[in-house]
Structure formats: structure tokens, C-alpha cells
Amino acid sequence: MSRPPAVARVLERVTATARRYEMFLPGQKVLVSVSGGPDSVCLLYSLHGLRRLLRIDLEVFHLDHRLRRDSGKDGEYVRRLAGRLTLPFHLRICEFEPKDGDSIEAWGRGMRMFYSAEVRRETGAERLAEGHTLDDQAETVLIALIRGGGIDALGGIEPTLGGEVQPLIDVRRSEVEAFCGALRLRPRRDPTNQDTRLLRNAVRLKVLPAIERSVGRDVRATLARTADTIRQDEHFLKRLALEAAEQLVEEQPDGFGIDAVGLLTVPRPIAARVVRDLMYRLEAAPTQESIEAVLDLAAGRPGRRRDLAGGLVASRDSGYVSLSRTSPESRV
Template sequence: MPPATLRRPPAVARVLQQVTNSARGHSLFEPGSLVVAAVSGGPDSLCLLHALVRLRRLLRIRLACFHFDHRLRVGSRADAIYVRNQARRVEVPFLMRTAETAPRRGDSVEAWARTARYEALRSVMEEIGSGRAALGHTADDQAETVLLALVRGGGLSAISGMEPLSGPLARPLLHTTREETEGFCRSLGLRPRRDPANQDPAHLRVAVRTGVIPLLEARLGRNVRTSIVRSAELLRRDARLLDELAMAALPGVVSRQGEDVVLHAGRLSELPDALASRVARRVLLGEAIAPEAEHVAGLLRLAVSRSGSRVSLPEGLRARREREYVRVSRPSPKVAR
């Protein structure tokens, strides 16, 4: 069905304006680019798909629909069929991947699912030559993310929430509420799929969504989600400035010697903590490690430790203080005899 003939009742038009403002304000999509919409079948991602279909001519983008089946519950196959039919209805190519592994005992199911889903998404993007994916995170998701980061003791970057554009991932609905995505779907007669896990308060995010935020709003008599989202946006501005300053300091602190990364201990220790920690994080990210606070703190301790001090890092990585430097290296593989 051509975009011009698609219905745009008021609830739909409101979301379309929000997505347009976000796409233009944050330069989410390059003209002529192929955008992969990640669609679970829930109201947020379904709203995302139908919104981008209606805006693809205005935004000058090509669109594909991607669905990932985690195989975590009975009925997940029906979700995939539903999303495929939605993509066909709006004449958008449909792409699907199915989980080939399962979370191990003791693993966070939510973390495993997120990692598996994003890996599959990136694989599909590479396969079809797409440089941008659109995700259905809403203002409600942003508020939940910020509160969870506070509970977990996250730093500025964590409590700043999600960026509208992070690498290849765009989030056009970050200024759209869950109530608005639900209204969008109702206006078009859509019946989104429902994942029971999204209502299970055993998951911390669900507990925040169904318990903490409603309690705050009831006690304060106001919509706290909007305020939290606004605060996160202000914090992101500060975080970006610190990131830029850290990047400017990086060449004077970090160099590479063969396969090793070498940090000048004196220069690293002279940096303000906010910049030094960001430099350390960049080093770890460059070595394909998702840095946690203890890893960053370990590198920073070496900068003021005596020569010979060591720190073990994930993925077999090791850091050692050598005279005026901190050397980050991987052990050489053993040669079979």
C-alpha cells in the first residue's frame, strides 16, 4: 500500500510528527539509506514500523523489517508470523533470525536475549548492506533505564540513558510515550503481540515500570517520566562534552606498541578523574571488552602503583605497571610441541 494512501488519524499524526522531529533533530537517517526496523510485534516496535512506512518518502529512506525469535517461550513462532504478515501488509521486506543458543544456568536471561538479538541484527545489517537500524525504545523505556542506572550506582553516562543515535542504532521514539504508541496502534486497528515477561515483576525493569514509577506519580501527583527523560537529555549534553575532552586527551596518554596498548602513567594520573576513567574505558573498548567499573578502577590504580603491579582483565587481558607506563596486553598463545 503506497504511503500516501495510508491512514493518519490524530493519534497517528501526533506520533509521526514526533518521529519526524527526532529524525531531523538528531540526524537519525541519511537520505537514500536502507533502514532496518527491529520489530518484536509489541506495540512500541509495531508503532515504529508503521510510522516509518508512512514517513519513508519524507525521510527519503528505504525500509526493511527484522524480527528475532529468542525461542524463550511457547508462542514465539506466532510472534514471528504476525510480524511477517505486518511487513507484507505494508510492502516491506521481512528478515528473520532465530536464536541458535540458550542462556546458561545462572545467566541473566534479559542480558543474554539483548546480546543475541543485537548480534543477529548486526549480522542482518551487514548481509543486506544497511548502515542503520531503528529501535522501538520509548520515553517510558528511557525513564526506566535512568532509574535502573541510579539503583545500580551508575555514573554519568549510565544515568544519561539511551542516546537517540548510538553508532548504527537509531531510536526515533525516545520522545514518544508508551501510551502514545498504544494509541497509535489502536487508531489503526492493530493488535500487537504481548510478551508475558513484560508483565512479570520478577524482572527488575518490570518492577520499576509497574511499581516504582506509578508509586512516584501517585505520591507526587505528576508525570515523572517526562521529567526523568528531560533530566537525562541534559545529562547527556554534559557526558558528550566529557567524552570529547577525553578523546582530545587520548593521543597524549595512549599509544600502541605492537599488539600491546601502552598508557603513560603520569599523564593518566594527572587527568581529572572524569577524564581519566573515560580514557581507560576507551582503551578497554578498543580491546573488545565491555568495561565495568572495577576494570576501569584497576587500570587507574596501576597508574599510581609501583612497577611490577598487575591487574587481570576479562578475555585474558592483563595490565602491568612498567616504569612510567601501564601496559595492556594479551598473553602469547602457547606453541604446541
Template sequence: MARIAPSVAAVRNAVRAALRSEARAGSGSLITPAGAEPAGGAVSAGRLVLVACSGGADSLALAAATAFVAPRLGLRAGLVTVDHGLQDGSAARAAAVAEWARSAGLDPVEVAPVDVSGRPGGPEAAAREARYEALSAAAERNGASAVLLGHTRDDQAETVLLALARGAGPRGLAGMPYRRGRLLRPLLDVSRDDTRKACAALGLAAWADPHNTDPAYARSRVRADALPALIAALGPGVVANLARTAALTAADAAYLDQVAAEALDACRSAAGLSVAGLAGLPPAIRSRVLHAWARELGAPGAALSHRHVVALDALVTGWHGQGPAALPGGIVVGRRAGHLARGEL
């Protein structure tokens, strides 16, 4: 028997751990930690998972591993490649990825063209929003229970560094979740080096996205300069330690969010939220309650920042008769008769 390259084994093992839980899950939205198996329940043959694949080493290694592992777990595996139309030859490259996927036994295989023009935020944010919309639509259209993304441990470390630079709180430092809804990231404990080696071992020609080395993008600068500098100064364990920080913070943040959800319900009043109830909460919980409530009122999450939550908190803890707090989306919140309530512009 031919020996499997360690890098190929690493990627397949990570995918197997994720898909084993997926195969046994009673619901596609079940959130299961990597490697964990739900108690009971038989493998459900024929459930579909989709791999999001750009043709880069990370997603290509993920797609190859999924094509190998999924049928052995009674699952069907397909692929979606999103064409952002931002580079010359992108349509041809997407078609080549789709052709390879069909040859690898993945089915269904789709090319999803998207239009990123006219979207708010920078080009990275616009492309990401369009991509996730396309992946969600493909999952709905095909009845897929999960969409697998190729983010690696290195991507997670970069995400934590970017969050630190922005002054993010625990939610930002938690990095990318292993699972959120249908989106599943099996490779968060696998290194980028292993995905590249896996592609080489399998004879797969991966595409090198020029955006990944373009210094115009903050993540590219972190990848090319900041993270290598930290590794040189502190040792190669920095990447794994940053990723571990994300996992530990995510567990804490999930618990605090659960407590905050219960506190939000306890603070509700006919007018909005009870100031007395809010004032009695620990600051870490109160800030989460106010953030969640602002989202309920319609404030867009991408625009809702720490300063908005601070302004709401001042209506509770620093009240001196000031006017209402302005939130994104044209929403204002004021304090009236012991309650926080939505007002009018």
C-alpha cells in the same frame, strides 16, 4: 479529510523527524539529533531503513508510522522481526508480524530466528545480544542505512532508574542513545501510552510480551512498581524529567569522551601509557582514558566495571609498589618505570 488521531500524529512526527535526517544524510552512520536536518544535500531516493518489530505496541506503532512516512521522504522501508524462541508460539507470532508487514507495504520483510542459549549473562542480556546481532546482520545483508528501534520515553526513564540503582556514572545515566551506528531510536520523546493509543486508532492488534510483566526481571519490577510509585509521589512529569536527564547527561558525556580520546592519545608511550601524563589529568577525564585503554587492550565492555578502572587509577594516584591490576579477559596491567603497561599472568 479524516482527522488523524493525536497519538498517530505524535508517532508519525517523531519518525518523520528521524527519517528526514536519514534521507538527507550522506552516510548511514551519521549521528543526527532528533528533528535536526544536515545542512545541504539532496534527498537520496531508494535508501533502505529497517524497523525492528516484535509485534508489541511500541514497535508496531513505529513500523506503521515508518510504512507511512518513509515513501513520502524517498526512502524504502523494510522490517525484521526476531524470534528468540523463548516462548511457546514465538515462531507463529513472528510469522504473523511478517505477514502484517508485507500487507502494510514494507519490503524486505524478514523473520530472524536466534539461539540465546550458552551466552554469558542473564536471559535478558543474552536475548538482547542475540537480537542486536541478528538486526546488524539483516542490515548488512540488505544494505540498510538504519535499523529503527521502538524504545519510548518510558523505556528511557526506566533505563535511568536502573542505572541509578546500579550506581552507574554519567555514561549509564545517559540512558539509551538516540543513535549509535545504524541503530536509531525515533520514539525516545514519545510516550508508551501514545504508541498503544496509536495502535488502537489504526486497528492494530499489538502483542503483550509476558516478560514485560514478569517480576523476575528488574526492568519489569521498575515498570510495575518503582516508576508508578515515583509518579504517585512526585507527579506525572517524572517520566519526562528522567528522560530529559538522560539527554542532558548524554550531551555532557559525549563531550567528556571526546576530551578523553584526545587525552588518551597524548598519554600514549612506547610501553603503554605515561603515568606522568595520566596524573596530570582531571579525575573525570583520567577515568575515561583508563576505561577506553582497557577496552583497547581487549577487556570486554560488558564485564569491565568501575572497580577495574579504580584499580588502574590506583596505579597512577595511589602507587606504593603494589602488584598489577587484573582486568576482565585475563588481562593484567602493571606500573613499570613510569608507565602503565600490559603484563602477563
């Protein structure tokens, strides 16, 4: 039986994306993260329709973040979908709450990664499939511009990152809705997605439409293509930084030592990346001020010391800039 055009279009796009980014290997078990919303429901049904072509086994994961009184209904809906498709279902209920000042989006993603990693370990799933779309990619680029992110942030959502894959990253949100409509699916609708006090919602519902009205053209695909181009440059710079780090960095008992003279001989953007990556390895969030402070120490005289963001300290001796923690409790 032939598929509705809206369904065939998405399946063709997902197949091309999966092959382009080599998302799956034959025989792999894939854990599909399903919130119950249109994007993740489309993702689940797309991968289910392509499972034989891609030669993958599917299991379904849902996390109840407990952010709404009726959030448990989302889990029951996803459970029914999994049952309809005769797929194993894994439910986790979040045991934590966001702290005051936390970004709800960032906190929610952190919780999904935490609990999905637990389920992946239990099931042996080698991939986690998420439902980010081309529209999400465009929004992410604009958010990075608003927040002042660097080139890595402007590269947007990685189609493949470790074991996480984004099969819908080339699919428009309008195509997701058409897909669900063609199959008579009724995804859950999260009312908080209409709250424009949240930055992503404001960008989605107000900023992007205003830009498109002003210029008289669709900009989402353009922003997504821009992210793709920037991401390729980011990958190249990352390789250069890793190669430089192999020559310049040595591990120390409490952190890392960086060859001060050597750090100054590499291009400054690469030197900054070396420093930034070491801060991440020390589980601190790098800031521009902290990175500049380390580079300043490398260029200056020995004997100086700087306290950095995230509980790090940098000190300059005769040959190295040492980067370490002030104490284990100083992590942020």
C-alpha cells in the same frame, strides 16, 4: 484523507525526532526491528507513513528468540504486517540459549544486534530502527540508579548510536497504544512483560507508578529530559578522554602503554575514562576497582603489577603503565 489525531501526533513527534538527531539520509535503506509488540508495530507503521517525507526505503526484521513455546506466532504476525505494507521481510531464529545467570534483557538485545547485523550486511541497510519509547528512557535512568551506573549509564538510551536509531524515543507509551488503537492494529502481547522478577518490569509496573503516586506528578518526561542533559555532558567528557588518549596512549604488541606521569596530570574523571575505554578495547568489562588499580599503579613506584577483572593485567615500568591480557582465553 486526514489522519486520526492519535496517529498524526505520533507522526509529528517522530518527524521532529528524526530531524533533530539526523537519523536518516535521503535514499537510505532502513531495517526496522519488529518484535510484534505495540512499540515496534507503532514504529513500523510510523516509518511507513513517513517514508516518502523522510525519503527512506524500509525492510522488516524479526528475531524469534525461542524463549516461549508460542514465539513462532510473533514472527508470523510480523510477516503478515510486512506483507500488508508490501515490505521485504527477514526472519531469523535464534540458535543460542541464555546461560544461567544471564540477564534475559541483555542477552536478548545481544542476539538482536548479532542477527540484525547479519541482515544489514546482506541487504545493505544503513540504519537499524528500534522501538524504544520515552517510557523506556525513563525506566533506563532508574535502572542505572538502582545498579549504580556512571554518567554514561544515566544518559540512558542514545537516540542515535552508530547505525542504530530510536525514532520513538520522544513518544509516550500511552501514545503508542493510542496510535495502534486508532489504526485498529492488534499487536502481540508478551506475557513475560508482566513478570516483575525481571528488573525492568518491576521498575515499569511497580517503581515508576509508586513514585508518581507519591509525588503526585508525572516523572517520566522529567527523567527523559534529565537523561538528555546528562548525555550531552557525557559526550563532552568522552571527547576530552579521546583527546587525552591520543597524547597518552600507545599501542603495544599485547595491549596498550599509558604514559604514567601524563595520566596523573589530567583530571581524574578523564584519566578514569581513558583507562576504562582501553579495557573495553581489550574486550573486558571495566570495574571501578580495576580502574582505580591502574590509576594507583600510575601514581606509584615502578615494578608493581596488578591482576584486573576480565583477565587483564596491568604493570608499571619506569615510564608507562602497560595494560594487556594474561592470555587470549581469559576473555569474558
